[in-house]
Amino acid sequence: MANTIIKFSGVNKRYGDTMALKQIDFELEQGKFYTLLGPSGCGKTTILRILAGFTDASAGTIEFEGKKINDLPANKRKINTVFQDYALFPHLNVYDNVAFGLVLKKTAKKVIHEKVIEALRLVQLSGYEEREISEISGGQQQRVAIARAIVNEPEVLLLDEPLSALDAKLRTAMQVELRQLQQRLGITFVFVTHDQGEALAMSDEIFVMNAGEILQQGAPVDIYDEPINHFVADFIGESNIVKGRMLADYQVEILGHQFECADAGMRVNEPVEVVIRPEDLVLTTVDKAKLTVTVDTQVFRGDIYEIMSHDDAGNEWLIHSVRKTAVGQQVGIYFEPEDIHVMRFGESEEDFDARLESYEDDADEKV
Amino acid sequence: MKRKWFDWRNIYLWLVFLVLYAPIFYLIFYSFNAGTTMTRFSGFSWQHYAELFADTRMIEIVLDTLLIALLSSLIATIIGMLGALAIYGIKKVWLKNSILSLNNILMVSPDVIIGASFLIFFTFLGLRLGFSSVLLSHIAFSIPIVVLMVLPRLNEMNHSLIDAATDLGATNVQVLTRVIFPFITPGILTGFFMAFTYSLDDFAVTFFVTGNGFETLSVEIYARARQGISLEVNALSALMFLFSLLLIGGYYFIEQYNNSKKARRRNRMGAKLIK
Numbered sequence: 135m136a137n138t139i140i141k142f143s144g145v146n147k148r149y150g151d152t153m154a155l156k157q158i159d160f161e162l163e164q165g166k167f168y169t170l171l172g173p174s175g176c177g178k179t180t181i182l183r184i185l186a187g188f189t190d191a192s193a194g195t196i197e198f199e200g201k202k203i204n205d206l207p208a209n210k211r212k213i214n215t216v217f218q219d220y221a222l223f224p225h226l227n228v229y230d231n232v233a234f235g236l237v238l239k240k241t242a243k244k245v246i247h248e249k250v251i252e253a254l255r256l257v258q259l260s261g262y263e264e265r266e267i268s269e270i271s272g273g274q275q276q277r278v279a280i281a282r283a284i285v286n287e288p289e290v291l292l293l294d295e296p297l298s299a300l301d302a303k304l305r306t307a308m309q310v311e312l313r314q315l316q317q318r319l320g321i322t323f324v325f326v327t328h329d330q331g332e333a334l335a336m337s338d339e340i341f342v343m344n345a346g347e348i349l350q351q352g353a354p355v356d357i358y359d360e361p362i363n364h365f366v367a368d369f370i371g372e373s374n375i376v377k378g379r380m381l382a383d384y385q386v387e388i389l390g391h392q393f394e395c396a397d398a399g400m401r402v403n404e405p406v407e408v409v410i411r412p413e414d415l416v417l418t419t420v421d422k423a424k425l426t427v428t429v430d431t432q433v434f435r436g437d438i439y440e441i442m443s444h445d446d447a448g449n450e451w452l453i454h455s456v457r458k459t460a461v462g463q464q465v466g467i468y469f470e471p472e473d474i475h476v477m478r479f480g481e482s483e484e485d486f487d488a489r490l491e492s493y494e495d496d497a498d499e500k501v
Numbered sequence: 502m503k504r505k506w507f508d509w510r511n512i513y514l515w516l517v518f519l520v521l522y523a524p525i526f527y528l529i530f531y532s533f534n535a536g537t538t539m540t541r542f543s544g545f546s547w548q549h550y551a552e553l554f555a556d557t558r559m560i561e562i563v564l565d566t567l568l569i570a571l572l573s574s575l576i577a578t579i580i581g582m583l584g585a586l587a588i589y590g591i592k593k594v595w596l597k598n599s600i601l602s603l604n605n606i607l608m609v610s611p612d613v614i615i616g617a618s619f620l621i622f623f624t625f626l627g628l629r630l631g632f633s634s635v636l637l638s639h640i641a642f643s644i645p646i647v648v649l650m651v652l653p654r655l656n657e658m659n660h661s662l663i664d665a666a667t668d669l670g671a672t673n674v675q676v677l678t679r680v681i682f683p684f685i686t687p688g689i690l691t692g693f694f695m696a697f698t699y700s701l702d703d704f705a706v707t708f709f710v711t712g713n714g715f716e717t718l719s720v721e722i723y724a725r726a727r728q729g730i731s732l733e734v735n736a737l738s739a740l741m742f743l744f745s746l747l748l749i750g751g752y753y754f755i756e757q758y759n760n761s762k763k764a765r766r767r768n769r770m771g772a773k774l775i776k
C-alpha cells in the first residue's frame with residue numbers, strides 16, 4: 135500500500151481470561167481519517183492504547199513507518215492522543231497544558247509561545263490562554279485537549295470518543311471542525327466512536343468492530359450500501375433484514391416472491407439474509423407493490439415519516455417515507471433491484487471483497 | 502418576633518466552645534497571676550513569664566521538642582509519600598489491602614504498646630536512648646499518618662493524567678515531578694502538619710524511649726506536674742497557644758492571598774478580552 139504509516143499484524147490482547155482483541159490486522163495510510171466503530175467493550179480503546187504504547191499487545195507486531203515499535207515506549211512515539219476524558223492537567227492553565235509537550239522537549243520559549251498561540255487559534259480558543267481548566271466548558275476542554283496533542287506535530291493523532299460528552303449541536307459542529315482540521319494538517323487521524331452517524335460523516339475509512347474483531351473495513355458509502363453481515367447492517371444505520379434464498383446470480387427469493395437483485399457469486403439455493411434500507415422503500419398502492427404490509431405505527435420526524443409495519447409472515451418493515459399514510463392500512467412497498475443487498479452467512483471479509491470484485495467486473499463487461 | 506441570635510443552635514455552639522476553650526483560658530488567665538497557685542488570683546504580673554525565659558533547661562527542651570517535631574515530620578513525609586506512591590502502584594488487590602491494613606493497625610494501636618515495643622526493639626539493638634531513639638520512633642509513628650493523607654489524593658487523581666503526560670513525551674521522573682507531585686501536594690502538606698502536631702503532642706511513646714538527659718516538652722511537663730505544677734507551665738501554654746493562633750492565621754492569610762491572586766489574574770484576563 136502506498137504511504138503505509140501503521141501496520142498491525144496478528145495483534146492479540148488478552149486480559150486474564152477475556153480476549154479483548156482477537157487477531158487484528160490492518161494498515162493505515164498517511165494522511166487519512168480512520169474511524170474505529172463498534173459497540174462499547176468491543177476493543178476500540180484497547181487498539182488505541184496499543185498504538186499509543188500504554189498497553190502491550192499479547193501477540194502480533196505493530197509497525198510504524200515500516201519499523202516494529204512493539205517495544206518503543208509511549209513517550210518516544212510520534213503519536214499523540216486525545217483522551218476520552220480529555221485528561222487535562224488540573225494544576226496548569228490552558229496555555230501551560232498546551233505547552234506541556236514542547237516544554238518537555240526543551241523547545242525555545244519563543245518557539246513554544248508561537249506554536250501554542252497557533253494551536254489555540256486552530257481550535258478557535260484564541261484569548262483563552264490564561265484560563266484555568268476548571269473555568270472553561272466541556273467543549274472548550276475538548277478543544278484544549280486537541281490543541282495539546284497537535285501542537286507536538288504528531289504523525290498520527292488518536293482520538294478516543296472525544297465528542298461523546300458534548301451536546302448534539304456542539305457535537306455536529308465539532309465533527310465538521312475535526313474533519314477540516316485533519317485535512318488542513320494532513321496527518322493521519324484514528325478516531326474512535328460508537329456512533330455510526332458520526333463515523334459515516336467524518337471518515338475516509340471505517341473499521342467496524344465487534345467483540346475484539348474487525349468485521350469490515352471500507353469507505354462509509356461501501357459499508358452502508360454493502361454491509362458484510364447482519365451485525366454490520368444493523369449497526370450502521372437502520373435496516374430491514376429478512377431471510378431469503380439465492381435462486382441464481384442476480385435472482386433472490388424473499389417471502390415466496392422472486393426478485394431481481396444486484397448480487398451474485400453465491401451457490402444456487404444458498405440461504406442468505408437480505409437487507410433493504412428504510413429510505414429505499416417507497417410507499418405505493420397494493421396493485422403496484424412488490425410486497426404488501428400493514429402499517430402499525432407512524433411517527434413524524436420533521437423531514438420524513440417513520441413508519442413501522444409488518445407483512446403476513448410477521449417480518450417487521452421500517453419505512454422512511456415523505457408521504458404519510460394511516461395506521462392499520464394495507465400499503466404496498468416498492469424497491470429497485472439495487473436497493474436489495476444480499477449477505478451470506480459467515481462470509482469472511484476477504485471472501486466478501488473477492489466475490490464483490492468478481493461480479494462487479496462482470497457487470498462492467500456486460501454494460 | 503424572636504431576636505435572630507437567640508436560637509437553640511447558637512446556644513449549643515456557644516456551649517461547645519465554652520467547654521472546649523474554658524480550661525485553656527483559665528490556664529492562660531492564671532499565667533498572669535502574681536501568686537503561685539491557680540486557686541486565687543492575687544494580682545497581675547509577668548513574673549511567671551520572666552521565670553520561664555530564665556529557665557534555660559525549659560527553653561532547651563522546647564527547642565529540642567520543636568527540632569524533633571520538624572525533623573521527624575519532614576523525614577516521615579518523604580518516606581510516607583514514597584510509601585503511598587508504592588502502594589498506589591501495587592496491582593494485586595490483596596497485597597494492596599494487606600499493606601493498607603498493616604498501615605491502619607499502626608494508626609489505631611495504643612501508643613503505650615507502640616512505645617513499649619520501640620523500647621524493647623531499641624534495647625535489643627543496643628541503641629542508646631536519647632535524641633536519636635525519640636526521633637526514630639516519631640518518624641515511625643508519623644509515616645502511617647502521612648500515607649493516610651497522601652493515598653486518597655493519589656486515588657482521586659485521574660489515572661489518564663499519567664498516560665497523557667507520557668503521551669506528550671514525559672519520562673517516569675517527569676511524570677512524577679510535573680503531574681503527580683503538584684496534584685498530591687495538598688495531601689503532602691496536610692500529612693506534614695498532622696505529623697508535626699502528632700510529634701509535638703506525643704507523650705506515651707516518647708515517655709518509653711527517652712533516656713536520661715533528653716526530654717521533650719510533654720514528658721518534662723508530666724515530670725514537673727507530679728511535683729505540683731508551677732505557673733511557669735501556664736506561661737508556656739499561653740505562649741504556645743498564641744503560637745498556634747499565629748500559625749493558623751498565617752495559613753489563612755496565605756490561602757486568601759492565593760485566591761486573590763487567581764482572581765486578579767482572571768480580572769486581568771477579562772480586561773484583555775474586552776480590548
Ligand SMILES: Nc1ncnc2c1ncn2[C@@H]1O[C@H](COP(=O)(O)OP(=O)(O)O)[C@@H](O)[C@H]1O
Nearest residue numbers: 149152154172173174175176177178179180181
Ligand atoms: N485493564 C483491563 N483489565 C481487564 N480487562 C480490560 C481492561 N481494559 C479493557 N478490558 C476489557 O477489554 C474489552 C475491550 O475494552 P475496550 O477496548 O475498553 O472497549 P471499547 O473502548 O471498545 O469500549 C472489554 O471487555 C473490557 O472489559
Ligand SMILES: [Mg+2]
Nearest residue numbers: 175178179294
Ligand atoms: Mg473505550
